[in-house]
Amino acid sequence: MAILKIIKNSLLKGIVDLPRRELLPEAEQLGKELKQVIDRQFHGSFQLRQVSAGSCGACESEVQATINPLYDLQRFGVDFVASPKHADALLVTGPISRNMLLALQKTYEALPGKKFVIAVGDCAVNGGLFKDSYYTLGGVDQVLTVDLHIPGCPPSPTTIIKTLLGFLK
């Protein structure tokens, strides 16, 4: 019954599509080019594993937002995965609390192949407001070689998408 209702609805109303295309015209163009790069170099998908190394949570919220239906980063072939073993890149947020150092390093080691590291947010870029603390180590580059910095406190989903796409291209 429910299925019939859904089919009837979609016939009557059309498939619901959100007006995302107007939101990110530049990203739209970048995305098309990126899709080709990803298809060519990463066999069709670029997978990220996120690790919070002491972030306040707002950076995660913005990273999470990039895959909501309004931005829908996944349609360009970029996605977030649960296991580092499936990931092409490590996306790190936060100023590296001492307590997270070991977990961060272990996650990094679990990545196969060429490991990209992306630092998202001022904290991950250089320690942000927490850089003088007794318990933080500063930016991710104090610990790992970082391939891409995405500054901002927090960087907006648009910034994250644009910087990421630009980098991969």
Next chain:
Amino acid sequence: MSIREELKKTIAPLAVNDRYPAESYLTVKPADFIPACLALHQLCASPVMMMFAEDKRATRSCFRLNTAFYSAAERHWYYACLDLPAGAESFPSLAKEIYSATLFEREIREMFGIELVGSPDHRRLRLHDEVWPAGAFPLRKDFVPLERLEPPTGQYEFIKGEGEGLFELPVGPVHAGIIGPGHFHFSVAGEPIINLEIRLGFTHRGIEKLMEGKTLAAGLELSERVAGDTSFAHGLAFCLAAEKIAGLTPPPRAVLLRAVYLELERMYNHINDIGGIALDVGFSFASAFASVLKERLLRLNEQLSGNRYLRGINVIGGVAQDLAGPVTLNPLLSDLNELEKILFNSASFIDRIDSTGILRQKTAEDLGVLGLAGRASGLARDLRTDLEPYSSAGFRPIVCTSGDCLARLNIRLQEFRQSSELIGRFIRQLQPGELTVNAPAPVAGYSLGAIEGWRGPVLYWLKLNEQGTIERCKIVDPSFHNWEALAYAAQGEIIPDFPLCNKSFDLSYSGNDL
């Protein structure tokens, strides 16, 4: 009879300080400390709301211990204060009498090196034994950041379940989703969880130490980064404390605008969790729907204030800017109704959340659970009831009694609507006028700022010196009170329901870890 008079029957405080409205500091003799706390605990009908130490060795050669209770009936905060002479830093553990003191005591011990006599639990919370040496106490004034850390030798001792067929299942600190870090140590017999121990501290950044010596403006900026999803409430609590010390009353327009933003913060987080609960039972359509609503609220925040997470709006004495546009919430509300229909028409969804992860009222009360999680278990406490502009708007907290994931979902759905009503009401009340009052010259003093954020009470106890810089800042996010409740709610549930229980509380890692 007032609490003060009742209290006099049992103890005679050495000194009473009522300098600030709605706060009384009662200094007691060491022998009176536990009786005073117990009496306040009962008279106020309050858990230990906060307990913290100050290092006053430079001026008074002692550490001072403050234990705060809140009486909703009197709308008044009572502190039992105890001076611990330097050199003999120890105090009798309160945790055996009042459970809600446990975590605070462990915190005081690791941060100040003050010994607890007879404490049931000595383990460190945030300075993990594996990375931080013994004998370094960051919140002592004479602490110097260690150049090189001695290789620590400690190891955290988890509570072990023992018995035939019992397994230990460690999970974290890195989890599958895009979330913060925490470690969950399960003891399971097959699927059911026999015991869960939660170890946190992974996002510890030493915020309370960083606060020391900062100006108010810099402190405010930092407070907005304690818990990213509660930026506004944290900033507001900080401002309220600073304003009380300086004797400032923010203009009516600023009070209303702050309430508008506070409710907007509640709305975007509630919808985020409604979607998160749906996602954790695999209902991805509903969760995608909710994530669109959240994004629309974040964009509304940006239109109104220039910041998606409402940072930079609060200033000491008011708000920095006016609303930059109209607040249209009706389309969101009709979408919420739609979402609610989608959720409640799915029998398999309701089946998963109904009577899952029950936190009983008695357990909640004993643990000292606050805020949303407490209201879902029948504890009708909400600081907004006692604060303007809510109290004159006739604010009543929304309460459920079943204490399960469904109750926590229902509270969020209803509070979402309540918030939007409140916003409408506050905006109608707006009169043209000033946004801030000018701050006078720096004043020394100490006081508490308290506000009900979306998870529960956010508390900032602030002490300023003559130059107006921060001497001590104690921060309590409601998550600190509530994490333990999750461990109880998950008991007896099966492992696949744990993420659901966790999301239904949605506690902050960073707010807890500081």
